[in-house]
Amino acid sequence: MRLSRYFLPTLKENPAEAQIVSHRLMLRAGLVRQSAAGIYSWLPLGLAVLKNIEQIIREEQNRAGAVELLMPTIQSADLWRESNRYDDYGKEMLRITDRHDRELLFGPTNEELVTDIFRSAIKSYKDLPLNLYHIQWKFRDEIRPRFGVMRGREFLMKDAYSFDIDKEGARQAYNKMFIAYLRTFACMGLKAIPMAADTGPIGGDMSHEFIVLAETGESEVFCHRDLVAMDPPGADVDYEADLQPMIDDRTRLYAATDELHDEKQFLQIPEADRLTARGIEVGHIFYFGTKYSKAMNAVVTGADGKDVPVEMGSYGIGVSRLVGGIIEASHDDDGIIWPDSVAPFAVGLINLKTGDAETDQACESVYARLTARGVSVLYDDTQERAGAKFSQMDLIGLPWQLIVGPRGLKAGVVELKRRQSGEREEMSIDAAINKLAG
Ligand SMILES: Nc1ncnc2c1ncn2[C@@H]1O[C@H](COP(=O)(O)OP(=O)(O)O)[C@@H](O)[C@H]1O
Numbered sequence: 001m002r003l004s005r006y007f008l009p010t011l012k013e014n015p016a017e018a019q020i021v022s023h024r025l026m027l028r029a030g031l032v033r034q035s036a037a038g039i040y041s042w043l044p045l046g047l048a049v050l051k052n053i054e055q056i057i058r059e060e061q062n063r064a065g066a067v068e069l070l071m072p073t074i075q076s077a078d079l080w081r082e083s084n085r086y087d088d089y090g091k092e093m094l095r096i097t098d099r100h101d102r103e104l105l106f107g108p109t110n111e112e113l114v115t116d117i118f119r120s121a122i123k124s125y126k127d128l129p130l131n132l133y134h135i136q137w138k139f140r141d142e143i144r145p146r147f148g149v150m151r152g153r154e155f156l157m158k159d160a161y162s163f164d165i166d167k168e169g170a171r172q173a174y175n176k177m178f179i180a181y182l183r184t185f186a187c188m189g190l191k192a193i194p195m196a197a198d199t200g201p202i203g204g205d206m207s208h209e210f211i212v213l214a215e216t217g218e219s220e221v222f223c224h225r226d227l228v229a230m231d232p233p234g235a236d237v238d239y240e241a242d243l244q245p246m247i248d249d250r251t252r253l254y255a256a257t258d259e260l261h262d263e264k265q266f267l268q269i270p271e272a273d274r275l276t277a278r279g280i281e282v283g284h285i286f287y288f289g290t291k292y293s294k295a296m297n298a299v300v301t302g303a304d305g306k307d308v309p310v311e312m313g314s315y316g317i318g319v320s321r322l323v324g325g326i327i328e329a330s331h332d333d334d335g336i337i338w339p340d341s342v343a344p345f346a347v348g349l350i351n352l353k354t355g356d357a358e359t360d361q362a363c364e365s366v367y368a369r370l371t372a373r374g375v376s377v378l379y380d381d382t383q384e385r386a387g388a389k390f391s392q393m394d395l396i397g398l399p400w401q402l403i404v405g406p407r408g409l410k411a412g413v414v415e416l417k418r419r420q421s422g423e424r425e426e427m428s429i430d431a432a433i434n435k436l437a438g
């Protein structure tokens with residue numbers, strides 16, 4: 001992409017309305033633009049990151065055996081009456097009436113809709129287990145939307161729903177998502193710690209929030225320090241094997257958000273290992289048994305010929321919140337530092353003297369060669385001063401900067417800078433291309 005043909009409205013000044021660094025940087029780097037309180041347009045650079053995050057989530061969901069579909073944003077109120085949630089949900093639900101006076105709503109979550117799809121199609125235990133997910137916009141009329149996309153009103157969520165014939169099946173479904181989440185967040189360069197969360201009237205131990213530690217997080221969290229250092233499961237994890245030992249490994253040590261915090265238990269951890277911090281909830285997995293299947297009559301025939309309500313769980317990831325979460329975890333004074341896996345472009349190519357024939361020609365050639373080898377490049381071909389180009393590139397945080405100027409070209413070199421470490425290296429054009437495409 002040529003910057004001169006792109007849409008990248010960056011800001012020089014810090015926007016006054018932004019209280020936390022990710023919100024500030026998202027506005028300054030031209031990732032999003034607020035259209036109403038808690039509602040954002042995703043500008044091209046932000047959209048590219050959002051899509052990359054989506055893709056990582058999708059790959060790990062698929063690997064764990066979940067199946068993607070797409071449910072609508074607008075739902076019928078009738079379904080929510082069946083589960084008795086239409087009135088209970090309160091003011092967070094955006095209610096809509098159509099021209100025929102039918103009551104609709106903008107979905108804040110999808111348990112009812114997915115249960116309706118399930119019950120219309122699945123009748124036998126032989127079709128289980130099943131896990132259906134989608135990546136779709138949600139609307140919750142949050143009383144206090146804040147921190148940009150972290151707590152929005154309209155936000156993108158991945159939500160998966162598992163269906164099993166019995167509780168053991170549901171536990172395996174839960175464990176699969178637990179492992180998939182550890183891998184998903186690690187692929188984005190994040191350390192997300194699973195923490196015990198409230199199970200409500202269902203009880204038991206099958207509700208976890210995945211928390212990224214950050215000073216600006218909304219939740220106060222308490223855990224054993226060793227959890228921070230734990231490595232994620234590898235790509236070769238066998239989802240059909242018994243995952244319980246892996247789950248036990250991760251849940252043995254104390255980890256809870258303020259909601260469930262038990263100070264007595266926490267104090268039993270040796271003081272040096274106790275970690276009290278703030279965190280961002282990026283994911284939440286939850287087993288809720290037959291809550292919706294009973295209310296909505298979603299039954300399947302078991303091996304013994306008897307009908308039983310299906311056992312369910314739901315598994316959310318805050319896709320749009322993650323964009324902010326990743327920035328909170330990865331930035332410096334100059335701007336964003338994207339992990340390679342989610343970066344909107346891999347390389348920022350900086351022409352130090354646009355208009356100089358030799359430099360232009362070298363940049364064009366590098367741009368074409370990198371693009372041909374599948375490397376995504378944002379080529380700054382504008383007339384800006386070098387200094388302005390450098391600071392804008394640092395601000396938008398692409399992992400690599402390739403700097404091409406007349407002086408270097410005379411000596412046969414270009415400069416390659418790693419955004420994260422600030423390390424710079426001079427090398428030939430061929431060496432730079434091989435390094436970036438290798
Ligand atoms: N208002 C919001 N803005 C952005 N992301 C949100 C919002 N509410 C929830 N999420 C994300 O969606 C995930 C699943 O939501 P859920 O657990 O149902 O919400 P909550 O914890 O608010 O009850 C959360 O873990 C979080 O990452």
Ligand SMILES: [Mg+2]
Binds near residue numbers: 209284
């Ligand atoms: Mg939650």
